[in-house]
Structures are given as C-alpha cells and as structure tokens.
Amino acid sequence: MIYPQNFEQKTGFDKIRHLLSEKCLSTLGKERVNEMYFSKEYDTICEWLNQTDEFVRILHGDQEFPANYFFDVRHSLKRIRPEGTFLDEKEIFDLKRSLQTIQDIVRFFKKEEEEEILYPALTKSVGEVCIFPQLIGKIDSILDKFGRIKDNASPTLAQIRRDITTTMNGISKSLQSILRMAQSEGVIEKDTTPTMRDGRLVIPVAPAFKRKIRGIVHDESASGKTVFIEPAEVVEANNRIRELEGDERREIIRILTDFTDLVRPFIPDILQSYEFLAEIDFIRAKALFAGQIKAIRPPVEDTQQIDWIRATHPILYLSLQKQQKEIVPLDIELNKENRILIISGPNAGGKSVCLKTVGLLQYMLQCGLLIPLNESSRTGIFDNILIDIGDEQSIENDLSTYSSHLTNMKYFVRNCNDKTILLIDEFGSGTEPQIGGAIAEALLDRFNKNLSYGVITTHYQNLKHFAEDHEGVINGAMLYDRHLMQPLFKLAIGNPGSSFAIEIARKIGLPEDVITEASTKVGENYINMDKYLQDIVRDKRYWENKRQNIRQQEKKLNEITERYEQDLSSIHTQRKELLAQAKAEAARILSEANARIENTIREIKEAEAEKERTRQARKNLEEFKASVSQEIEVNDKIAHKIAKLKERKERKEKNKNQDSSKKALQQNNITVGDNVRLKGQRSAGTVLEVQDKQAVVAFGMIKSTIKLDQLEKVSKNQIKKEIAKSTFVSTRTTDDMREKKLNFKMDIDIRGMRGDEALQAVMYFIDDAIQVNAGKVRILHGTGTGALRQIIRDYLNTVPGIKQFHDEHVQFGGAGITVVELE
Missing domain, CATH: 3.40.50.300 (P-loop containing nucleotide triphosphate hydrolases)
Known part of the structure; x- marks a missing residue:
C-alpha cells in the first residue's frame, strides 16, 4: 500500500520514470516503465533485482548484446487479423528486423545455458519464448536489405520488371534520337536532357518552339519559360509503362497478401514474443539507469529493516x-x-x-x-x-x-x-x-x-x-x-x-x-539544554572519528598478528622438515666422511715414502672437513632462528596472560572516582557509585548502571595513550580502506587460469574480502575436470577467516561456482 496518491510526485519517483523512458529503445519498453509497480512479494522483488543486476553485468561484459532493432509492430499485427488485409513493405521490414532481434536475444541466453549459466534470472525469463526463423527466411526471400520488394519475389513480378526495363530503354533511345534532331535544328539547347512529368518522360522546350516538336504538352514551368512535351513517337510506349506499373503494383499486393496470410495464424505467438522484447527493453533501461546513478543490487532480506x-x-x-x-x-x-x-x-x-x-x-x-x-x-x-x-x-x-x-x-x-x-x-x-x-x-x-x-x-x-x-x-x-x-x-x-x-x-x-x-x-534552562545538545553532537562527532580510527588500527594489528602466527606455524612445520633433512644429510656426510678417511689412509699406506702423495691426500681430507663444518654451521643458524621465533611467541603469550591477570585484579578494586571502561571498548567513564556487584558510571552526559565484571580500570596515562594511539591511523590509510571497499567486487573469475596462477589470484581475493568484511563472495572456476575446483577448496580449508564454503545453487551455476561465507 502506497499513500497518498501523489506519492511519486512527492518523492521524485515520477522523474525517475521519465529518465527510464528516455533510455528505452521503443514504445514497448516505455509502456513497461509506465506499468512499473510497487510489490511487497519477496520472491518477485528478488527476481526483478536479479534480472537488472545481471543486465548490468552484460553491459560491462565482453559479449555484445543484440539490441539493434526494437520495433513495435503490434498495431500492424492487430490490424491484419481480418482476411484480405495485408502488411506493407515497411511493416514487413520492421517485423523482420524485430523478429531477428528476438531470435538473437534468445540465442544469446541459450548459448549461455549450453556452456555455463552466467545470467540465470534472465535465462529463466527466456522460458518458452517463440522464435520464427521460417518467417524471417520468407521475408528475406521477398525483401532486399533495404526493405524493398525483390525483383525475384515471384516469377510474374520478375517478368513485369523486365518488360518495364525494356520499354524504358526503347523510350530512352527514341527520345535521344528526337533530342539530337531538335538540337541540330536549333529548337532546343545542346545540354537539354529528358525529364519526368506525371510519370511520363518528356522534353523541355522553349514556348516559341513548342510547335516544332510533334507531341502532347503535359506541363509548363512556374516562370512560363519552359513547356514539357511528350513526343508522339513515345506516347504509346509511355502508356505501356503505365500499364506495366499497374501490373507491378497488383503483383506486389498479391505477394504481400500471400505473406500476410502466412503470418496471420502466428499472430498470438508473435505478440507474446513482443511482450518478451518489451521486458528486455525495460530491464535494459533499468540497468543503464543503475549505471548512471552508481546503483547496486543490495542484499535483500524478507524482514522489515x-x-x-x-x-x-x-x-x-x-x-x-x-x-x-x-x-x-x-x-x-x-x-x-x-x-x-x-x-x-x-x-x-x-x-x-x-x-x-x-x-x-x-x-x-x-x-x-x-x-x-x-x-x-x-x-x-x-x-x-x-x-x-x-x-x-x-x-x-x-x-x-x-x-x-x-x-x-x-x-x-x-x-x-x-x-x-x-x-x-x-x-x-x-x-x-x-x-x-x-x-x-x-x-x-x-x-x-x-x-x-x-x-x-x-x-x-x-x-x-x-x-x-x-x-x-x-x-x-x-x-x-x-x-x-x-x-x-x-x-x-x-x-x-x-x-x-x-x-x-x-x-x-x-x-x-x-x-x-x-x-x-x-528561560536559561532551555538555552542551556540547547547548548548541551550542541556540545553532545560535537563531542559525539569527535569520539566517533576517534573510535573509527581505533577500530581500523585494531583490525590492522589483528591482521598483522594473525599473519605473524600463521608464519610461525609455517616456520614450525618447515623446522620439522629441515631437521629431518638435516639428520639425513648428517648421516650421508658421516658415511661419506668415513669412506673418505679410509680411502686417505689406504692412499698413505700405499704411497709409503712418497711425501707428495701423502701431503695431497691430507689436503683433500682437510678441504672435505671444512665443507662439512660449513654445512653444519648453516644448519645451526636455521635452528637458532627457529628457536628465537618460538621464544618470542612464548613471551608474547606470557605477557598476554599477565595482562589478563592484572585486569582481573583491577576489576575487584573498582571504587568511586576511578576511571573505567567497558571491556572491549575504548570510551572511558567515571565511577559515581558502587552498589554490591554493580556500578553507576558517567560516560560524558550519560549515566549507566553496569555490572562490575564488565568493567576494567584505566589510568589517566592509559586514556592519554588511547587518544594518542587512536590518531595513529593516517588519513591516507582510512581513505585507502574506503576506496578498497568501494571498488571490491564480490565475484572472481579464474576460468582458464593455470593452477598456481588461479591459487595466487584467489589468495589475494580472499585476503581483500576479509579486509572489507564482504560477508559472502563467489569464485567462478567452472566444472571441467574438477582439478581447479579441488585446488581452490584445499586452500580454503586452511584459511581461518572462512566460516564455510559450498557449491552455488544449481540454478545459478552449481558446481562451477564456489560460494565462500566469511566470519
């Protein structure tokens, strides 16, 4: 229910109807704009929004949408329902082009359905829309590309037009002969040519010489200085042309009537197809308007909010x-x-x-x-x-x-x-x-x-x-x-x-x-109250900005901490692998060392008194010993680095536990006059009164009664540090985050990518989605062999910020799309 009747004028929706009408390609879409109505049905609204959102994607896609000819020929189709009536050439030409557009649109969505459904709502709207390739083919057989009846539309028409051409050529030759003779006698000028008057070829002659040429005077110029004479020699031929033109018109009408008789049984289906064309024109206009005002398809819930x-x-x-x-x-x-x-x-x-x-x-x-x-x-x-x-x-x-x-x-x-x-x-x-x-x-x-x-x-x-x-x-x-x-x-x-x-x-x-x-x-009370309101608004704006900065900084710190912990976990795993490799390498080195020593001893014994060979063998052994020492030193450095990282993590956890213990101790010692804050919050207040397990706290002008276990004490230095810390996030960082949110797209298409390339793209995409609190995103990987889908899902299983992921609904892409829900 909308109240009052002039609701659209009051809100400005009448102007939006006008803007939408301007974007329609035909009266078909404009009628739909005028018929647009307010609905309270959740499913209907979602269907409308999905159709428009999908068309926005089509407009920004690579494929060109067939929107060339949106002609409205419904009036012509209704006019020919009585027997004996027929469509003229222009109406048939418009019918052909609009039917071709309907066919191209249907095939556009049917093609999508065969490959992968990218536009499910619009594809569903195609439904059982009829197309008429036979009618289009028939029209092509009787009309040329300019919408005129072809010479070969029928054998009779072809013969008539050949006769007209032959007769016209004969008339032209006769006139040229008469012109040359008249020019030689000085009756007409040298550059005079035949012209057409009332459908008949005539010669322009000065009035003084009109009796010099035998024939019929058909007309004279506005100035009276020229008369137009049809020579007697071509009168009969011109009469023949008139007869042939009449035959031509009658044959064209017969062809148009026969075609109209062919179309008449299909009129109900054709009109239904035009309803589809009207709907597409309307949806296209809505999509164009959405781009103009930077509109989106928001999440809609079946509730009041x-x-x-x-x-x-x-x-x-x-x-x-x-x-x-x-x-x-x-x-x-x-x-x-x-x-x-x-x-x-x-x-x-x-x-x-x-x-x-x-x-x-x-x-x-x-x-x-x-x-x-x-x-x-x-x-x-x-x-x-x-x-x-x-x-x-x-x-x-x-x-x-x-x-x-x-x-x-x-x-x-x-x-x-x-x-x-x-x-x-x-x-x-x-x-x-x-x-x-x-x-x-x-x-x-x-x-x-x-x-x-x-x-x-x-x-x-x-x-x-x-x-x-x-x-x-x-x-x-x-x-x-x-x-x-x-x-x-x-x-x-x-x-x-x-x-x-x-x-x-x-x-x-x-x-x-x-x-x-x-x-x-x-009164002073009223003035003061108004002043207090102004102060509250001012202070609220200030603290809202501070709180926003703090939230951004906390989020950034949490992200850094989470990545640090992930890196630690990764390093721990690598440490185990490195230790296993080191042990294997040590065993190999030891075995090789024993063999090298035994070989050296054997060479020394065999050499006996040959000092040079003994010296060389010992030199080789020393070089081998140095290389072994270098490898051991590298492994020791890696182990030392891992130990330091582990020690840092343990120290961090220990500090965290100590902070918790301090906070618990502070909670039990809250007294009147202490500065406190709600756990997890930044705004500080002053304790006015302590009652058993509750305290009355003043946050600015607002007093609240809060349980003691929900409060924690803060010193004045802490408050100052909080305020200083809140300004840490620069304006540029805040702007960057806002820009990222505005430009973030909820879908990523990785079809056609190699496995490693796709995985890298998805990793960046999920990181960005978590940063902007996307809630739900979609990964388009296609079905294929399923290898790409498995790689992506193996990765998603390792990401902490993901609540769950699953296949898209079969109507919207099924197993070809993974829907990821974030925490």
Missing part, C-alpha cells in the same frame, strides 16, 4: 553532478529495537532530504530498481509506505495545512502495523505549538504501540524527550558546524539535534538586544 550505508538520493545526485558538486551520503539504520527515528536539527539542514531519500529508495527497491548505496548495506521489505510531506493546503476541499496533516494522520493510525514505514515531515507543525506537540506525541505513542517503523522530522522538544524515554523510538540529529554556521547534511543517530535558532539569528544580524530578550523569555 533499513541498514543503509552511504545511500544517496538519485535525483539530487544527478542534479549536483551537473553542477560539479559532491553529494553527502546518508547512513541510517532502523531495526526491531529502534524502529522509529525522530530527526531534529536546524532548518535547511537536510532533514526533509533524508526523509525523501528513505521513501524514494525503498520504493525504488520494491519496484525492482537497483539503488545507490554501499555493498555492505542491508535492506528489507515493507507492505506499506505512508508519507506526509509538504503543504497540502486546498481551497477546493476547504482544508488548511494542519487539517490536511491531521487527515493523513487519521489514515496512518488506522492502517499502520508492524510492516509499515511512516515518513512524516515537520510532525505536529501547522498549529499552536503546545497542542500541536501534544497531539503529535499521542500519535507517536500510537505508532510505536502498533510496532510501526518510521522516519519523522520535528522541532518539538517533547518528541525528543519521548524518544529518550520509550523503547522502539530513537533520536537522530542533522549535524551543523557551529563555527562556520553551516549545515553538514550528515545524520547522527543516538542524540537529538539543536535547532541553532540563537546562533542562526545572530549570524543573519538580528539585533543583540532582541536575541537577549528572546533568550530571557524562553
């Missing part, structure tokens, strides 16, 4: 792109715990754009369009989208703005449920603030009790307090730069926003005494 990262309003994006400006993306989350988001903040700060972005993207998603957000986002499905945006004041219906809002709220209360998302702009405004705020609060309570989801913008303080005090409702703020006095257009969830009314009034130059008087009237 919004977990969007870097979402953008497509119409605003295109508008700012023309102005060469950057759009500020939106991060927003609604789930079962926090279903309704109350957004507050200054005017012109982006609240309404945020609300419209949610409404438009959710509507686009459930119409089967890809949407512009980050790949790590998650989306859900809602049965109802109810929206109240803008001024609906109506003279005809005698409705004020507020009355119109209340009419909408009546509808919302009656129809909202746990599968509804409400989008309300300036909730409660339009009437006296006190009663308007009270009614808005009562309505918000009803929405919350009905478990509805929603994004609501407001300036009312009581609604901000309601969000703080009730589960299911959460505050959000549009951020504002107090120093530059300009909006940042960023949404921060968790705290309410300030309207910055005093600051904005001061910026535009309102007299200071007026501002002071206004501040006195509202």
